[in-house]
Structure formats: C-alpha cells, structure tokens
Amino acid sequence: MSEIGAAERRARVILSRLGEPGDADMCRLVTEFSAEELLDRVRGAESSRSSALEGWRERLPRADYSALMKAAESVQARFVCPGDAEWPAALDYVAFDVSGSGDRRGGAPFGLWVRGSASLAALTGRSVAIVGSRASTGYGERVSGQLGFDCAARHITPVSGGAYGIDAAAHRGALARERPTVAVLAGGIDRPYPAGNAALLRKITETGLVVAEAPPGATARKSRFLVRNRLIAALTLGTVVVEAALRSGSLNTARWASDLGRPVMGIPGPVTSATSAGVNELLRQPGVLLVTDADEVIEHISAIGSELAPRKVGPAVFTDQLSVEARRVLEAVPVVAAASSAGIAQAAGVRHHDVATVLDELGDLGLVVRDGAGWRLAAREG
Amino acid sequence: MSEIGAAERRARVILSRLGEPGDADMCRLVTEFSAEELLDRVRGAESSRSSALEGWRERLPRADYSALMKAAESVQARFVCPGDAEWPAALDYVAFDVSGSGDRRGGAPFGLWVRGSASLAALTGRSVAIVGSRASTGYGERVSGQLGFDCAARHITPVSGGAYGIDAAAHRGALARERPTVAVLAGGIDRPYPAGNAALLRKITETGLVVAEAPPGATARKSRFLVRNRLIAALTLGTVVVEAALRSGSLNTARWASDLGRPVMGIPGPVTSATSAGVNELLRQPGVLLVTDADEVIEHISAIGSELAPRKVGPAVFTDQLSVEARRVLEAVPVVAAASSAGIAQAAGVRHHDVATVLDELGDLGLVVRDGAGWRLAAREG
Numbered sequence: 001m002s003e004i005g006a007a008e009r010r011a012r013v014i015l016s017r018l019g020e021p022g023d024a025d026m027c028r029l030v031t032e033f034s035a036e037e038l039l040d041r042v043r044g045a046e047s048s049r050s051s052a053l054e055g056w057r058e059r060l061p062r063a064d065y066s067a068l069m070k071a072a073e074s075v076q077a078r079f080v081c082p083g084d085a086e087w088p089a090a091l092d093y094v095a096f097d098v099s100g101s102g103d104r105r106g107g108a109p110f111g112l113w114v115r116g117s118a119s120l121a122a123l124t125g126r127s128v129a130i131v132g133s134r135a136s137t138g139y140g141e142r143v144s145g146q147l148g149f150d151c152a153a154r155h156i157t158p159v160s161g162g163a164y165g166i167d168a169a170a171h172r173g174a175l176a177r178e179r180p181t182v183a184v185l186a187g188g189i190d191r192p193y194p195a196g197n198a199a200l201l202r203k204i205t206e207t208g209l210v211v212a213e214a215p216p217g218a219t220a221r222k223s224r225f226l227v228r229n230r231l232i233a234a235l236t237l238g239t240v241v242v243e244a245a246l247r248s249g250s251l252n253t254a255r256w257a258s259d260l261g262r263p264v265m266g267i268p269g270p271v272t273s274a275t276s277a278g279v280n281e282l283l284r285q286p287g288v289l290l291v292t293d294a295d296e297v298i299e300h301i302s303a304i305g306s307e308l309a310p311r312k313v314g315p316a317v318f319t320d321q322l323s324v325e326a327r328r329v330l331e332a333v334p335v336v337a338a339a340s341s342a343g344i345a346q347a348a349g350v351r352h353h354d355v356a357t358v359l360d361e362l363g364d365l366g367l368v369v370r371d372g373a374g375w376r377l378a379a380r381e382g
Numbered sequence: 383m384s385e386i387g388a389a390e391r392r393a394r395v396i397l398s399r400l401g402e403p404g405d406a407d408m409c410r411l412v413t414e415f416s417a418e419e420l421l422d423r424v425r426g427a428e429s430s431r432s433s434a435l436e437g438w439r440e441r442l443p444r445a446d447y448s449a450l451m452k453a454a455e456s457v458q459a460r461f462v463c464p465g466d467a468e469w470p471a472a473l474d475y476v477a478f479d480v481s482g483s484g485d486r487r488g489g490a491p492f493g494l495w496v497r498g499s500a501s502l503a504a505l506t507g508r509s510v511a512i513v514g515s516r517a518s519t520g521y522g523e524r525v526s527g528q529l530g531f532d533c534a535a536r537h538i539t540p541v542s543g544g545a546y547g548i549d550a551a552a553h554r555g556a557l558a559r560e561r562p563t564v565a566v567l568a569g570g571i572d573r574p575y576p577a578g579n580a581a582l583l584r585k586i587t588e589t590g591l592v593v594a595e596a597p598p599g600a601t602a603r604k605s606r607f608l609v610r611n612r613l614i615a616a617l618t619l620g621t622v623v624v625e626a627a628l629r630s631g632s633l634n635t636a637r638w639a640s641d642l643g644r645p646v647m648g649i650p651g652p653v654t655s656a657t658s659a660g661v662n663e664l665l666r667q668p669g670v671l672l673v674t675d676a677d678e679v680i681e682h683i684s685a686i687g688s689e690l691a692p693r694k695v696g697p698a699v700f701t702d703q704l705s706v707e708a709r710r711v712l713e714a715v716p717v718v719a720a721a722s723s724a725g726i727a728q729a730a731g732v733r734h735h736d737v738a739t740v741l742d743e744l745g746d747l748g749l750v751v752r753d754g755a756g757w758r759l760a761a762r763e764g
Contacts, residue, residue, distance in 0.1 A: 139652055185731055268650030269675040271523055282652055283665070283672045288666045290672070292653040 001082045010065055011035035012111040013079055013215070016055035017063035018042065021213040022227035025052045025195025027107020033111065061120035071216035076205075077115040077189040085325045085354075086119040094234045094260055104255060108226040109213050115191035116209035121323040122210055122361035123182055124235045128301055129156035129257065131232065131250040132166025132242035137275050141169040143267055147240065148181065150294030154364045156181055156301070157290070161228065161237050162201055162210070166196060166242045166250070169206055180208030184235070186228040189210055211235075229253040231259075236303035238263035240291060244278035251278050258287070263300045265291045268277030276374075322362075325350055329358045330367060338374030394446055395461055396596070399445035400424065400438035400687060404596040404609035407434045409478070409489020413519035417492065453598035458587075459497040459571040467736075468501040476642055488609040490593050495571035498562075498591035503705040504743035505562055505591055506617045510683055511541035513614065513632040514548025514624035517633045519657050521552040522625030525649055529565065529622065530555025532676030537748045538563055538683070541618050542612065544583055544592070547575060548624045548632070553586055562590030566617070568592055568610040569602035576744045593617075611635040612642075619683035620645035622673060626660035629662040633660050640669070640729065645682045647673045688702040703742075708734055711740045712749060712759075720756030 001141050004012075011037040012079065019026040029038045042056045080087055114120050116167040130147055131166040132140055148158040148170035158174045161168040162183035167382045174181035183204050185193060192198035201210050213231060214224055229249070233239055233256035241264075254264045266283045268290055269276025283290050291297050322330065327346075332347035333339065339347070345355035359375055369378045386394075390626040426437045451476040454461065462469055469629050478490050496502055512529050514522055530540040530552035540556045542549040542566035556563035565586050574580040585593050595613060596606055608651045611631070615621055615638035623646075626632045636646045648665045650672055651658025665672050704712065714729035715721065721729070727737035729742040741757055744750040747748060751760045 143653055258648065267653055267666065268658075268672070271525055271649055272653055276650075277674070280672065280674050283650065284674075284678075290662065291664075292652070292659070292662050296666075309476065 001345040004081050004151075006133075008034055008036050009079065009081055009111075010338045011039040013068055014063045015039060015056075016067055016111060016213075016215040017068060018059045020227070021215075021218070021224055021295040022109065022230065024096075024105050024107040026056070027110060031108065032111040036090040053161075060350060068216050071188070071190045072113055073090045075115055075190045075212075076259045077113050077212075077216070078261075079111055080120060081111045083249050085113075085323045086121045087323060088121045088133055088235060090124070091234055091324060094232065096234075096260075096338060104226075104230070104252070104259060106230045109211075111233065112231075113216065113356035114165055114211045115189050115206035115211075116207075118180055118207065118209055118342040119323070119325065119326075119357075119361050120182075120209060120211065122365060123157045123180055124321050125237045125326075127182065128297060129236040129246075130158045130160050130166070130170035130238060130242060131253045131355050133244050133248050133250060133275055133278075134163050134165040134167075135245070135275065136158055136165035136169070137273065138272070139269065140166055140267075140275060144169035144174040144242040145176070147242065147267075147294050147297065149177045151297065152181065152292065154178040154298055155179075155296075155364065156298060157208070158364060159184065159232055160365045161186070161225075161253075162193070162197055162204075164197065166244075168197060168200055171200060174208070175203060178207070179238045180204075180353045181210060182209045182235070184228055184232050185210060185220070186214065186224040187281050188214050188216040188218040189373035190283055191219060191373075193220040220242065221318060223379070225249055226252055229258075229374060230256045233260055236262065238265060238266065238297070240265040240297055241279050241282060242267045243269060243275050244282070245275050246278045247282060248278045250283060254288075263289060264295055265300055267291060270295050325354065326362060329355055330362055333359075333368050335361070335378050338371035344375060386463050388709055390416055391493075391720055392740045393421040393460065394463060395439075395450055396445045396447055397421060397603035398493060398597045399423075399450060400441045402609070403503045403597075403600070403606055404488035404612065405489065406478075406487050408490040409492060412492040413490065418503055420460075425530045433612060435664070435667075439637060450598050453572045454495055457572045459495050459592075459594075459598070461493055462496050462502055463493045466497075467705045468503045470503045470617060470706065471705065472506070473609055473616055478612065478616075478642075483678045485762055486608075486612070486634070486641060488612045489705065491613065493595075494613075495596075495598065496591055497571050497593075498587035498589075500562055500589065501593060501739075501743055502564075502593065503706070503708065505539045505564055505683070506541065507704050507708075508537060508747055509564065509618045510679060511614045511618040511621040511635060512542050512552035512624060513542045513611075513635045514622060514659055514661075515626050515630050515632060516545050516547040517627070517657065518550075518625050520553070521651065521655070522548050522649075522657060526551035526624040527555040527650075529676055529679065530622065532560040533563035533679065534563065536676065536680055537561075537746065538619075538676075538680060540743055541566065541614055542693070543568070543607075543614060543635075544575070544586075546579065550579055550582060550628075552624070553582060556590070557585060557662070560589070561684075562586075564591045564593060566598065566614050567592060568603070568606040570596050570598040570600040572598045573601060575602040576646055584603040584639050607631055608634055612638045615639040615644060618644065619728070620647060620679070621666050622647040622649065622679055623661050623664060624649045625651060625657050626664070627657050628663060630660045636664055636670075645671060646719045647671045648684055649675070651675060667726065707736065708740050708744060711737055713745055715744070715750050715759050716739075717759050720753035720758040726757060 144166045151173035159182040251370035267281040347353040415623035526548045534556035541564040648661040727734040
C-alpha cells in the first residue's frame, strides 16, 4: 500500500473519533471507499437511511481534528496509517471476520496512535502476545516475567495490554532484559490505563511502544478491551495465556488469535488454583498448545507457516511482517561480503537518510549484522 | 475361554517361578501350546538349543509348587487364571506388543496372584489408573487423593502401584470414600512393597485387591516395575498421571496405556515445579488429554469406544471387561419389571448360589439395581 495523503490521514483521525474503535462497518467502509469519501458521506448523512452513518454524524461536532492531534502531541504520540513505513504489513493481511458476533467483532484497523520512538513494524515483526489475569498470583507473575525476559532476550518482542498482573509482569520482564516491549491500550493513547501503571507505560515508551486504536481522550471500556484484544492477537505471531481464571478477558485474546490462525499457547497451572482454571480449560481445547518456557513458545511461533489453517492465511515468516521499505532494504543486504549503507540504499531504492534507521531496526531483529563499516545478512539460527 | 484344569493351573504357577513376570517369550509360548506342554518342554530342555528354555530349566530346582502356594496362602492370596470367573476379559483382548523393545516389552499375563475377597474382574471392569511420582508434593498428593475419592464415589475403581506419594494418595482417597481400590505390585504378593506401605496394602485388601504377576517371594526390581506398569495400564480404562518429574516411571505406565489404545491423561502442574515437569511434557504430546478433575477423567474413559485407534482394538464398553459369567447374568436381568435372582440364574444358566454374588457385583458397578425382592437393569446415565 502506498503512503496515504494528508487529507485522507486527516479524515481517518476524524473518523476514529466518530465510531467505536474497530467498528466493523467503519473499517469495511474505509477500505471500500476511502476515509475522505466516507467522511463526506457521514457529513451528508442527514437524510441517509443508514443508522450507522447517522450515529457517526451525531458525533461530528465533537470530532475536533486539531484537538485530537494536540492531545496526541501532548504525550508525543503520532497517528500511523496503512502505507506508512512503520505500519505492520501483518495488519493488512489479517482476515478479520467482520461477521463475527459478540465479543469477537472488529474490522481491520485503519490507523493507530503510537507513542515511543521505535518502529511499530520493526517491534511487532517478531513478537508474541503474553497475556493473562489482572488478579494474578505470584506463580503467574514469575512465569510471565520470565517469559517476557526470555522472549526479549531472543529478540521476540513481548506484546501485552499494559494491565496489572500478568500483562505488567511480561512488560517488566522485557524491560529487565533492557529490550523493548509493546503495550496496546483499550482507551486513548493519552489516557494511561490503569492509572497505577502510568509510570510503567511511560517507561515502556523509552525503548518500546504504547499503542491505541481509540482516539485520544477515549476512556477504557469493556467493549474496547475486547476489540483491543484483536490487535494484540493480530500484531503478534502467537498468543500465550499465562494465568487466567475461567471467563478471563485474556481468553478472548486467545480466541482472537485462534480466529486469525495464530498459535494459541497456554502455561499450565495447578488444578487447585482458580487463577489457572481458565488456562487449564483452554489447554483442553483441540489445537491449543501447552508451553512451559520461552523456548517452546518460540518453537511454536517459528513454525507458524506450517501450522496455519488454509482459510486463515496470514504472514508466514517474520519478514512478512516488516514494512515494505524494510523488506526492500533487507533484500538489498548482501549475504557474505558486507556492503555500505549507501550501497544498500541505492540497491534498495530508498533514501540514504532512511536506510540507516531501517538497518538499525533489522539489526535489532537479528536479521542483519554490522560487519566492519558495512552490513551483511545475519547467519540463520538453527 | 473355559476354565482351565488343575494340572494346567499348577503348571502356570511353576512357570511363573521360572521366568521373569511378563516374559514375552513365555507368555507367547503358554498361549501357543499350554503351560503343561511348555513345562514339559522346559523339563526336557537339557539338549535344547533354545536359550530361553535352558534359562527357565536352570530355575526348575527352585520352583516348588507347594512352597509357592503356601507362601500365597500365608497372605490369603490366590492364583487367578484366564477362564476363571474373576479373570478380567480385558487382559485377553489386549494386544501386547511382544516385539516392543526396552521398557515396553511384555506379553499377555497367564496368571495373577490376587489378595482380597473382591472379584478382580468386577473391580477392574470400571477402573482408572492413577499414577505418579513417589517424591510427590503436597499439591500432587492432594489432587491424587481427591481423584481417588471422586472416582471411587462414581464407582470407578482407582488402580495404582501401591508406592509412596501419588500412588498411596490415590489408594487412600478411595479408602476414605469407603470404596475399593486395587494395588498392583512389582514383586510377590507376599512381599508388600514398599515395606512402609504394608499397613496400607493390608487395608486395601479388606475391600479391594492387591495383585501381583511375579510369584510369591519375588522381590521388586526395576525391570519388574516396568512390566508391572503394563498391567496397571491394561487393567484399566485409562491412565492418569498426576505428578511426575521428567523420566519418572509413571510416564512408562502412560506409554503402555497409549500403546494399548487407552486414553492417557495428565494433571497439569506449575511449570516451576520439577515434580510436574514430566506431566507437563507428557501433555505436550499429541493425543494426551489434560484433565483437572474426576469428571473430566470419567468423560474420557467413558468415550473410549470412539477414541480407540483401529489397530489397538480393546474392550469398547465397560461390560466387555466383565467376566463371561457376569455378562451372561447381566444379559438375563430384565430392563423394566424386576426378576428374582432365581429367575435370573435360570435365564443366565448359572447356579443360583453364584448369581447372588454376581448381582451384587453388578450392583456395585451401577449396572443393575435392586427393585423390591428382585433385580432390574439400572437406568442409563447421560
């Protein structure tokens, strides 16, 4: 997808304020027409018989583009769109089932608010969702923290929801390893939630990212958590539920991952622990994978290509989740004799200024390595 | 199989002293010829070129029939053979893979030593193996005890190995519910092992059974534990591993169960517990079922008919594990209007004296119910 223009971007920001995040109808219509055209239709919807359009139109007076951008800027957040260099290609490939009902309904996102200086595509290109209960036990937190630490050490970004308990432990594990982690919020990017994790979320943005689909100012609500969960599932190569009671929200993330054809994994726990009852129950479902450590998690997400159900074709290899630009750069990096960044930029057809950033990101992902003054492809592991 | 005669029975007792319990060659030859004929061949094996026969012949001087029977009688034990009313038909249907190697080699048993007044066929007809580590934790023992208790309450006999830890907890659970349990020993029936569980084993024989394939006097040895495990797997409708470290012997029982086409189940445990590492690893194998309570266990063993692999056809329903006599009686019990035991005995073609015992056993199994002065079939559950 080519980069979208300023007017379309502006329309997307406004639309994000008119509908609920992930609104399946809005997501579909933005793709079918364009945000600009859809916004025009909303504006002229007075006489429309579409209740969706009318609902959005009613919110028009409150959709102040400048105010939204100002709120985002107040926390150094940006609006990222499909076609942007850091837009995760994975999100465009995902077959969201817009006919899904109840707690699994949501379309392909048409823009995300991102806080932190890293590239969203680079960080999520090799990532795993680590989710679980807010009311966790010491056991769950220990395991989640260790998973976050060990995945991060292997250059797999832990992605979670920034909540208390298992989420926070996973984020902290990555930070303890001094590696980035990604938190996806249910509310607005300027509304750290829960407030008690504001410091953690701020810390995350120093090396990693905080992401929100809802516009600035949006509060966290139950329906928004459910639709947020689809992003956690879609941005990652697989989802691990560490500790969850029966009917825990983290099981919803697992179902999203399953719908999207991504591996669903669970950490077993004592059958005497109510906080593990949901995971143990999940592990009784066909196809759900029992994992006990990061090695097993990585094994499963690495094998994603061979395990995808035919209907749910998604990115099959890590590099499929890179941005178009990053892939072009990657293809231009030589296998053996290192090339200079200038040479790589020329071969890839990207600006020299941009190539340095991309090469650093690819280096972080373990895909390329510095060699003297230049770069070459990293040797394949295993 | 019709009841075997006194001479054949005697030959089996002697053979059980000549070979190792479960010796695949001996088990096969007893079936191929008869114990009497095989014993004749052993006796004349001086010039034989069969090293197996010669090995058995060397032990002849120590195989004293009267001494064996006396040792058994000292603990009120009896020798049970195929064809006996209480011989579990299940054992004759089992496709032991005598070509199995290493820790999974053993033929169909040709006789078992049994201590306790209950019927082996009746108690094992609806039974489940509950096994695990001797070096168990409080968690494992609590779960094993509860499983033993709850299975027993549902008229599913817990079968285990009489060892410390998980085994003992399962047995004790059944006893706490005042229901029978079955312990299968690796050594002789007169050698309670471990000695520290002698009182427990004695208690078990009051309502349940202690079983041994090895002859009286035999000590427990590693190889005998492995071959004993096949009996635990074969006598039951499924095997549950409660707690087991990596390479625990109870995983060998699980592999036997799997070989025999019986459901293999495991209780998950903390990934931080070395004592659960073996079960968690087992649960990562395809086809192994994660269970968290007795209901789930019973669900899996009840569905055995639909889950058996084609090659490994074993008893498909509970009643297939009943003795021939018990099945005949069961078929003679009317569905609606109760019949007297005399009438049932006549219809079944068994002696009136015997039918009362069988009806009581079938009643214990929940298959028939008393109705006024007579008996009728129990209503089917579910």
